[in-house]
Amino acid sequence: xxxxxxxxxxxxxxxxxxxxxxxxxxxxxxxxxxxxxxxxxxxxxxxxxxxxxxxxxxxxxxxxxxxxxxxxxxxxxxxxxxxxxxxxxxxxxxxxxxxxxxxxx
Numbered sequence: 001x002x003x004x005x006x007x008x009x010x011x012x013x014x015x016x017x018x019x020x021x022x023x024x025x026x027x028x029x030x031x032x033x034x035x036x037x038x039x040x041x042x043x044x045x046x047x048x049x050x051x052x053x054x055x056x057x058x059x060x061x062x063x064x065x066x067x068x069x070x071x072x073x074x075x076x077x078x079x080x081x082x083x084x085x086x087x088x089x090x091x092x093x094x095x096x097x098x099x100x101x102x103x104x105x
Contacts, residue, residue: 055085055095078103 079100086096 055091075103 082091082096082099082103085091086093091099
């Protein structure tokens with residue numbers, strides 16, 4: 001009888017260990033799959049977003065203003081437009097500075 005109990009006990013230990021290992025592997029795989037699904041969803045979401053429009057070309061050269069006040073008003077309006085484009089994320093800081101320098105030159 002002691003031999004039978006020892007065999008049953010050994011079987012129970014082996015089965016319990018196997019179950020614990022199997023559960024741990026399953027949880028680890030589920031975590032990996034969940035991470036992969038999350039990354040794929042993020043990739044799809046980014047791919048579905050419209051790419052930002054290309055940065056606008058340099059502001060067109062305006063016809064010579066009638067007087068200095070008109071010229072200043074036009075430059076201020078163009079600077080405001082550049083600032084709006086920068087705020088919207090269309091222009092980077094470098095592009096904004098470059099366009100601003102070209103406008104004020």
